[in-house]
Structures are given as structure tokens and as C-alpha cells.
Amino acid sequence: MDFSNNVYRLSCPVQNYDWGARKKDGAAPFIPSLLGIDAGEDEPYAELWMGAHPKSPAKVVVDGGEEVPLNEAIQNSTAEILGPSLTSNGYEDLPFLMKILSCERALSIQAHPDKDLAARLHEKDPEHYPDKNHKPELAIALTSFSALCQFRPAEEIYRDLKRFDSLSTFFSQAVENYSEDCQKERWIKAAYKKIFDASQEEISGVLGVLGTELKRTKEPSSADQCFQFLSESYPGDRGVLSAYFLNYLELEPGQAFAMAANEPHAYLQGTILECMANSDNVVRAGLTGKYVDSETLLSMLSYQGTVPRVQTGETVEEGERRYRFPVPDFQVEEWCHNFGDKKRYSSGGAVSLLVVLSGQAELRTPEGKNLASTGGVYLWPGALDEIEVFY
Secondary structure (H helix, E strand, O other), X not given: OOOOOOOEEEEOOEEOOOOEEOOEOOXXXXXXXXXXXXXXXXXXXXXEEEOOOOOOOOEEXXXXXXXXXXXXXHHHOHHHHHOHHXXXXXXXXXXXXXXXXXXXXXXXXXXXXXXXXXXXXXXXXXXXXXXXXXXXXXXXXXXXXXXXXXXXXXXXXXXXXXXXXXXXXXXXXXXXXXXXXXXXXXXXXXXXXXXXXOOHHHHHHHHHHHHHHHHOOOOOOHHHHHHHHHHHHOOOOHHHHHHHOEEEEEEOOOOEEEEOOOOOEEEEEEEEEEEEEOOOOOEEOOOOOOOOOHHHHHHHOOOOOOOOOOEOOEEEEOOEEEEOOOOOOOOEEEEOOOOOOEXXXXXXXXXXXXXXXXXXXXXXXXXXXXXXXXXXXXXXXXXXXXXXXXX
């Protein structure tokens, strides 16, 4: 089949993980609202996958309505779909996976491996680490969104551990070892390791006492509130203590942050557009019923205590923004124009995926006109040099 002259609609799978958003007060969650489908009464809508990952590939709608898995289509028409700028650099698969992620309770405390570690983990344990690729992520808020991301500066962690008797007792060695002159990364690592070395009895004890202390706190901090939020969904889970170690972020629509390899994070509430390298490698160590690998997590993490950079993208021209991440796998652009506007875009010789978040537009190619409406997802093959978009 010739993929060089047109764009193609994609049928994209929805993942119904338990932490996903559910219907509330009769209002449908973000993903079914976007797709225009009925939401089940207690069905969680967690992720819309737009990509070619073999675990759950999108399907290309071709002539006659036949649906072909995108990974198979790429295998059969690699040069046309990926485009010359990717194939000339050795790419044989779609290098990125795009998702809409919507959660109402926290995802696991996790990090993603770099390429070297991913290859080793996959060889050692392919069941839990299903591919050899790294997984840098870019998260762009579509609604108000909260997350934990990267370790806080050591002095902030220390101050919080000192505030409550339960924490200063549990982390007594870390509290005693802290000084302005201590090696901060080593100190954070030793303090955080205590969470995963402790017995479940110790964890239950500190969580119970801390919960009681927080009830007497008149002005809880953002870390205190995050701890209480996590405790409601994951009572007794040692991962809830991460609320005092990781930065708490609140994003508004259009704001974004990037997650490099080996950085701890956990998404808490809200909806994002997420773009990442084409991988499903996740190293988890709390707030989950899935496989936990705390030993690997502790050994791989970067313990630099720093505040994450929140970005709003760079203006390309009026109505268009570009979100970059310093990896070659992907970038994300937002196009927002008025009715009647007309724009011409170049592929740059690389494949793109287009998702319509609101409104509609007409995508014009050498083969004709394609009406793209809210919720539509489209494959723009790299061999198709240009498209015209009529808003």
C-alpha cells in the first residue's frame, strides 16, 4: 500500500487501569468525552495510546475501512511511514509513543531507565521490562494537574523530617547526619533508602503516628496534604513517605515538565498529553499492586535535590507552540487557530501523529480532503512532504 500521498485516521486503544478517571456527578471523564463515547458507570479511563508499541498498537484505517496495526504497517512500509530523515538515521520503528493520561489517584513511585540500563534489565527480566529502550517523558497539562517529580533540595527534606516526632524518630540517623557541609546527594540517598529497608511493622507504625500528628496540624504544608492524599488511596504503603522527599508540582493547562532517565516521579491527579520514547519500561517502588523493584530503583536514581523546570513551550508563530525535550525521539507542537485560517506544514521528512483536542479542521493532501474532528487521531507519514490545514 502507498502511504506517501495522504494522512490516515488511527483507531487508538484505551487503557482502563484502576487509577484512571471515572464518571463523577454524571460528568464523563476526559478521555470518553474527547472520543465522544459513553462512559461506563464505574469504568476507569486511564490512557489513550497513540503509537505503535507492540503491547497495544493503534490501528491504521485504510481503504474500505480495514484496520491494520500500526506496527505492522510500519514493518511493511517503513520508508514511507517513518520518512527519510528517520530511516537514514537507522530507525526501523516509530521512535515515540503519545498518550492522553487521566488519573484521579496516584500512579506508582517510579523512574525510567536510560538505554544501557534498559538493555540490561530487558535481558535479565523481559517479563517486567519488555523492551530495550529508554523512556524519557514530556508531560503537558490539559487540565489542572498535580505530580511528584525529582528529589527536593536536601535542606527542605531535612526541615520536614524534623517537624514531626514520628519522622525525626524514623529517620533518626539521617537527621543526626545532616549538616550544611554534608554531601547532599549521598545524604538524600541514605535517607530515602530507609523507607525501603524498614520492615512493614516499622512502616505501619510511623504512618499511624504521623497521621495522628497531622490531624493536630493547623496549617498543613503541601507535602503534608500530599501525604494525606496518598494515604487515602494507599493506606499502609511505604511509598506515601515519598511525599516528603519529592517536589510537589501543580500545573495549569499548557504548562509542562520533562522527566529524564533515572528521575523519580509519580502522577497524582488530572489529565496530561504525554509523549515519550517508544518504551514501556517502568521501575516501580511503591503505590502500586504491580511488580516492585526497589533495589533497582534505589541504585539507578539521580539524587540531585533540585526544583523541576516547568515550561510553557516556545512560540513558533501566533497560535503555535513547540515543546522540546533534549532527546532525538520526539517533540510536541500545539496548533491553535481561528475558524477560516489556512496553514501549510512540512513533515521535515519525519512521521507525525496528529490529535484533535477541540474543534475541527480539514487536512488537505494530494489524495484529497480529510475532515478531522475532536477526538480524531491521524497518521501523517514522513514521505508526505506537506499538508494544508484549513481551520
